Amino acid sequence: MSSPITYLTRHAQALLGALGRLLRRPLGSVLTVLAIAVALALPASLWLLVKNAQLATGDTIEKAEQLAASARARAEAGTVTVISADAALEEFRTYSGFGAALDSLQGNPLPHVITVKPKPDYANPRGVESLQKYLRAWPEVDSVQVDGEWVRRLSAILDLLREVLLAFAGLLALGVLVVIGNAIRLEIGARRAEIEVTKLVGGSNAFVRRPFLYEGFFLGLLGGLAATGITALLASALAEPVSRVSALYGGTYALSGLELPEAAALVGLAALLGVLGAWLGAARLLAKIEPRD
Amino acid sequence: MIRFDHVFKRYPNGREALHDASFEVRAGEFVFLTGRSGAGKSSVLKLMTLLERPTRGTVTVNGQETSSLPVRAIPAFRRRLGIIFQDHQLLMDRPVYDNVALPLMVSDTRFRDIDKRVRAALDQVGLLDKERVSPAELSVGEQQRVGIARAVVARPTILIADEPTGNLDHGLAREVMQLFRRFQDVGVTVLIATHDMALVREFSQREILIDDGKVFSGARTETAS
Numbered sequence: 375m376s377s378p379i380t381y382l383t384r385h386a387q388a389l390l391g392a393l394g395r396l397l398r399r400p401l402g403s404v405l406t407v408l409a410i411a412v413a414l415a416l417p418a419s420l421w422l423l424v425k426n427a428q429l430a431t432g433d434t435i436e437k438a439e440q441l442a443a444s445a446r447a448r449a450e451a452g453t454v455t456v457i458s459a460d461a462a463l464e465e466f467r468t469y470s471g472f473g474a475a476l477d478s479l480q481g482n483p484l485p486h487v488i489t490v491k492p493k494p495d496y497a498n499p500r501g502v503e504s505l506q507k508y509l510r511a512w513p514e515v516d517s518v519q520v521d522g523e524w525v526r527r528l529s530a531i532l533d534l535l536r537e538v539l540l541a542f543a544g545l546l547a548l549g550v551l552v553v554i555g556n557a558i559r560l561e562i563g564a565r566r567a568e569i570e571v572t573k574l575v576g577g578s579n580a581f582v583r584r585p586f587l588y589e590g591f592f593l594g595l596l597g598g599l600a601a602t603g604i605t606a607l608l609a610s611a612l613a614e615p616v617s618r619v620s621a622l623y624g625g626t627y628a629l630s631g632l633e634l635p636e637a638a639a640l641v642g643l644a645a646l647l648g649v650l651g652a653w654l655g656a657a658r659l660l661a662k663i664e665p666r667d
Numbered sequence: 668m669i670r671f672d673h674v675f676k677r678y679p680n681g682r683e684a685l686h687d688a689s690f691e692v693r694a695g696e697f698v699f700l701t702g703r704s705g706a707g708k709s710s711v712l713k714l715m716t717l718l719e720r721p722t723r724g725t726v727t728v729n730g731q732e733t734s735s736l737p738v739r740a741i742p743a744f745r746r747r748l749g750i751i752f753q754d755h756q757l758l759m760d761r762p763v764y765d766n767v768a769l770p771l772m773v774s775d776t777r778f779r780d781i782d783k784r785v786r787a788a789l790d791q792v793g794l795l796d797k798e799r800v801s802p803a804e805l806s807v808g809e810q811q812r813v814g815i816a817r818a819v820v821a822r823p824t825i826l827i828a829d830e831p832t833g834n835l836d837h838g839l840a841r842e843v844m845q846l847f848r849r850f851q852d853v854g855v856t857v858l859i860a861t862h863d864m865a866l867v868r869e870f871s872q873r874e875i876l877i878d879d880g881k882v883f884s885g886a887r888t889e890t891a892s
Binding site: 377379380381383384387567568570571572573574575576577578579581 | 716718739742743744745746747748750756758769770772773774775776777778817821
């Protein structure tokens with residue numbers, strides 16, 4: 375008796391019914407969607423922060439690689455490694471996958487790089503500073519960068535930030551579950567009579583649950599879209615100040631916003647949380663109209 | 668069709684609603700279930716519709732022993748019953764048509780068949796012209812008939828009615844009873860819980876009396892009609 379068409383029709387009915395109910399109480403729906411959106415926009419913005427911090431430091435680490443000097447004789451210098459521009463380019467060619475693009479270049483745009491690691495005795499701010507002063511005095515040297523420690527610190531901070539982000543995201547995802555679960559619970563409470571009758575005429579739990587799952591899905595989906603919008607708005611508002619700060623430091627850093635796959639992941643996750651929240655909200659109430667021993 | 672074998676029902680609050688209740692309703696029978704309110708009638712109905720399971724003893728409906736039925740099989744079990752409530756339990760936010768179609772929507776009935784059967788059921792209770800109307804706009808008697816159409820639309824083998832005439836005057840109650848008789852005529856087993864003794868006497872069917880949790884299964888009386 376049960377054909378795929380009948381089955382799909384039942385789903386379409388549940389879907390349309392869920393949409394209809396959401397539209398019939400617009401204020402409640404909008405408030406729920408907003409609550410979800412805000413809860414999701416927070417970790418999404420945090421994610422942007424972490425991502426941009428990584429992109430920005432990635433740039434600086436590359437520059438730090440340009441640390442130059444050729445002062446093996448210096449007392450402070452311990453290990454000194456030279457990376458020629460050609461070697462750097464070769465390495466770049468091998469690992470970047472831009473071989474063809476590099477071949478079209480006129481010359482080698484990369485500078486020679488010398489890395490100097492201070493001797494343990496001089497591995498302190500004063501020793502490093504004197505080494506830096508010495509190296510900078512050389513006319514051939516474009517720039518001297520003291521790095522290492524602060525890069526390590528920054529990356530530790532980034533790691534911490536990422537953990538914080540994960541914890542926040544987990545908490546806020548839980549929040550979304552609660553928000554949706556509660557919305558569905560209220561909805562089920564309001565339609566209790568209908569559910570009882572449906573079950574008494576032989577409606578299965580799956581049948582009764584279906585429209586609520588769709589409702590949760592839509593709430594999550596809309597919340598995810600709104601969260602994407604909020605995050606994009608935030609990113610575009612910050613783009614101008616960020617590029618101004620970057621310009622002050624002689625850079626051309628442009629804030630990277632949410633990209634399409636990231637936005638899609640956010641919306642998809644929100645919809646998933648919606649379905650899950652609806653399921654949790656419905657589970658307890660739906661089990662109530664079962665026979666007891 | 669319906670069989671109670673030494674059924675005891677004790678609720679969690681300690682109240683014993685049924686004490687060693689045994690009776691049988693055979694296929695195609697028309698039976699009144701009578702007794703004062705609180706005597707155990709509704710417990711019998713709940714046991715038959717699997718809203719409750721017996722504490723002891725066995726309840727068999729449609730050849731299916733209810734105590735051994737897993738929860739997931741309950742929907743299919745209930746689809747073979749037509750249940751009518753005293754307060755009709757219609758969904759007021761939907762038209763009559765949708766209310767009657769509900770038992771078919773929860774099963775896997777195809778759309779074409781749903782339409783045909785909803786109309787047939789509405790025709791049987793004389794409300795074919797009211798299919799687009801909201802139940803709220805109908806009279807009490809009409810609402811009860813919509814409830815009956817919903818109960819029979821999935822062609823159940825057993826019709827169970829809980830005080831179906833409780834809110835109706837005598838004239839309307841008779842009409843409803845005659846409607847039930849017509850379903851019996853086409854082979855449906857009908858069980859009606861009621862305390863309307865005038866009606867029971869008038870329709871002179873077999874009576875199962877429940878008093879203080881005990882069953883006094885009446886003899887079959889010949890129909891007067």
